[in-house]
Amino acid sequence: MTPDDMKREAARAALTHVESGMRLGLGHGSTAKHFVDLLGEKVRDGLRVLCVPASEFTHDQAQGLGIPLTTLDETPELDLCVDGADEIGPNLSLIKGGGGALLREKIVAAAAQAMIVIADDSKVVPTLGRFPLPVEVTPFGFGATRVAIEKAAAKLGLSGALTLRTRPDGLVFVTDGGHHILDCHFEKILDPAALAAGLSTIPGVVEHGLFLGYAKGAYVAGNAGVRFIGPA
DSSP, rough: OOHHHHHOOOOOOOOHGOOOOOOEEESSHHHHHHHHHHHHHHHTTHHHHHHHEESSSHHHHHHHHTTOOOOOTTOOOOOOEEEESSEEEEEGGEETTTTTOOOOOOHHHBBBEEEEEEEEEBBBBTTTTSSOEEEEOTTTTHHHHHHHHHHHHTTTOOOOOOOOOOOSSBBBBBOOSOOOEEEESSSSSSHHHHHHHHTTTSSTTTSSSOOOEEEEEEEEETTTTEEEEEOO
């Protein structure tokens, strides 16, 4: 199977958790896109769901497939959130935000009773950090915020380039919320909880891509098929 085939099979496995009448959170990214496509097929076949998309892209995709949509203002509590991940580490710790929607993804995940992650097996790692950690920051005070992140990381023995994310055309990437993203190349994050706590205290940091304690399980697809990773 190609990596894209693997993502679709992981998405198909997660779809078995969806029942008629559920309120769902829909993630963002290439794997979540497969889930939304498959969900759209089920909706056309009569499945009744009400969904909150975590990005403008997912909103437009779901709307085009005829999936009923709501907001967290109208539906503040969800039954299930299904989303991809850039890395899956020990105890279902995650790095997310490669697609730039980490803030909304985390808000949606926090509103759900359970979060199921879908990914291909290349995303499973023994230690988080090989994938650069996205940190969403306000444009105002960007330089000061960047220095504060470097200092917080240094206290934990972490170093590496902090790269302002840009678009393919060279312009600065802007999130749906109007923020910028620093991609932090830490390589190995041995204490994700300590880093998450440190980042959360920095004014100017809107959110970070460490998702700790959110996922209740993950469907991971490889050439041998789909396996389920549960909590430790």
